[in-house]
Amino acid sequence: MSLKRRRTVAGVTHEPAPSAAAGPNGSRFVNCPVCGRSIAYPLINSHLDTACTASAEGPQLAKVAQDQRQDPANTGSSCTGGTPQDTKQPQTTQWWQQSGAQKSLVLVPSGGKGSKKVPISLEELRREVPCELVENVLPKELANNLLTQLITDAPTWHRGQWIMFGKTHAAPRTSCYYSLSNGQEGTEESNDYKDVSPLVDRRDAPADLCKAARIIDDVVRRLGTRMDADLAPRDRNGGWSASYALANHYADGQEAVGAHADRLTPLGKRPTIASLSLGATRTFRLKRADPTETAKDAASGSAEAKGEERRQDIEGSAGDSAARMGSAAGAINSVDLSLEHNTLVIMWPPTQEEWRHEVPRSKKVSQHPISGHARINLTFRRLDPASAARAPLCRCGNQAMLKASLNRRPPAGGQAAVHSGQQGYYFACDNTKGSCGFWRWDDEA
Numbered sequence: 404m405s406l407k408r409r410r411t412v413a414g415v416t417h418e419p420a421p422s423a424a425a426g427p428n429g430s431r432f433v434n435c436p437v438c439g440r441s442i443a444y445p446l447i448n449s450h451l452d453t454a455c456t457a458s459a460e461g462p463q464l465a466k467v468a469q470d471q472r473q474d475p476a477n478t479g480s481s482c483t484g485g486t487p488q489d490t491k492q493p494q495t496t497q498w499w500q501q502s503g504a505q506k507s508l509v510l511v512p513s514g515g516k517g518s519k520k521v522p523i524s525l526e527e528l529r530r531e532v533p534c535e536l537v538e539n540v541l542p543k544e545l546a547n548n549l550l551t552q553l554i555t556d557a558p559t560w561h562r563g564q565w566i567m568f569g570k571t572h573a574a575p576r577t578s579c580y581y582s583l584s585n586g587q588e589g590t591e592e593s594n595d596y597k598d599v600s601p602l603v604d605r606r607d608a609p610a611d612l613c614k615a616a617r618i619i620d621d622v623v624r625r626l627g628t629r630m631d632a633d634l635a636p637r638d639r640n641g642g643w644s645a646s647y648a649l650a651n652h653y654a655d656g657q658e659a660v661g662a663h664a665d666r667l668t669p670l671g672k673r674p675t676i677a678s679l680s681l682g683a684t685r686t687f688r689l690k691r692a693d694p695t696e697t698a699k700d701a702a703s704g705s706a707e708a709k710g711e712e713r714r715q716d717i718e719g720s721a722g723d724s725a726a727r728m729g730s731a732a733g734a735i736n737s738v739d740l741s742l743e744h745n746t747l748v749i750m751w752p753p754t755q756e757e758w759r760h761e762v763p764r765s766k767k768v769s770q771h772p773i774s775g776h777a778r779i780n781l782t783f784r785r786l787d788p789a790s791a792a793r794a795p796l797c798r799c800g801n802q803a804m805l806k807a808s809l810n811r812r813p814p815a816g817g818q819a820a821v822h823s824g825q826q827g828y829y830f831a832c833d834n835t836k837g838s839c840g841f842w843r844w845d846d847e848a
């Protein structure tokens with residue numbers, strides 16, 4: 404991968420333009436070789452990197468925004484209460500309209516561990532990592548209102564706990580689940596929340612959150628059509644819609660979430676998760692998962708600790724693990740996304756299987772006009788009741804946890820080998836207080 408500001412489009416590599424005030428013919432503007440738009444000459448490189456409309460989703464997303472204005476009754480989630488005027492908010496400038504934006508939203512190490520981080524374009528991000536970033540995803544007023552409301556609610560949210568070496572620690576953030584299905588989900592689905600966290604704080608989503616969810620459903624569905632075959636079968640053909648949003652509140656740069664993957668048991672294999680950031684800008688770090696992480700689990704039959712314990716466990720070693728990875732030469736193993744207010748990150752499959760994500764602590768968090776140093780994150784997730792129902796009970800009598808194996812495949816000839824394709828999955832005991840040692844391949848047909 405080239406880290407120079409050079410771009411290959413349809414097999415033609417466009418060399419970076421010299422950073423002079425005027426182009427070769429003396430004009431102060433140049434037509435973008437990709438989208439054809441007239442761009443101030445010194446800004447053409449950053450336009451190509453971050454703002455060019457010719458990237459696949461630019462026009463699509465523009466259409467999303469337009470459709471949202473024309474069709475506010477869009478029924479992405481089953482939240483009710485949306486009214487036509489609700490979504491008639493003025494649109495903010497979208498990233499593909501910000502010609503010449505100078506921001507470095509995506510940084511990757513230029514070499515080994517500790518090397519300088521260099522920017523890559525949103526297009527390169529999408530190509531190299533199964534994630535993508537959409538700026539200004541909601542109408543500005545909706546994003547601001549939602550932030551104001553959630554910042555007001557956040558003091559009533561729950562601070563989770565995790566146990567390590569017998570000691571209880573408070574989670575460095577507060578959280579809450581907002582249901583987007585207005586109590587429509589059955590008992591089984593409600594039970595799935597317990598699987599997400601044993602400390603459930605679940606509420607009905609307020610109206611602005613329902614509106615946001617409808618827009619996000621639509622964005623995810625439209626962008627998902629580009630890669631339908633990669634999605635979980637039930638999410639294909641525009642099938643994805645969020646059933647709930649997990650909200651996190653980070654009061655300041657000292658609050659964080661350690662490296663982890665979101666739990667597969669309630670969401671099913673190859674889940675798509677859409678993550679909305681509101682308020683102060685924070686770094687969202689993705690690292691390729693260490694194959695030895697699941698090897699330990701599978702070999703010893705030991706349970707992985709739940710929730711925070713697992714997160715903290717990985718946190719200390721994640722950097723080393725990524726450095727050890729040594730996958731294909733030039734491949735990106737680690738990426739930092741700068742998540743500004745009203746930015747959506749879509750984690751496509753197989754992000755939860757093959758990558759780990761975190762929001763590291765930071766000494767430098769700039770203030771947002773509404774929330775100061777605080778940040779709210781909402782991850783929009785789709786429950787898969789069938790997945791949770793399939794999980795066997797371990798010897799402790801608890802539901803075992805579905806996990807992806809990075810380095811092992813199911814035994815040749817087994818049902819799982821025939822049906823699961825590349826990825827092996829297994830169930831393991833999920834008891835934080837001590838594993839019963841339960842472990843078996845998932846042999847789903």
Ligand SMILES: O=C(O)CCC(=O)C(=O)O
Binds near residue numbers: 649678782
């Ligand atoms: O705050 C974020 O951006 C990520 C939160 C997250 O990963 C989670 O709640 O599982």
Ligand SMILES: [Fe+2]
Binds near residue numbers: 663664665760
């Ligand atoms: Fe997560």
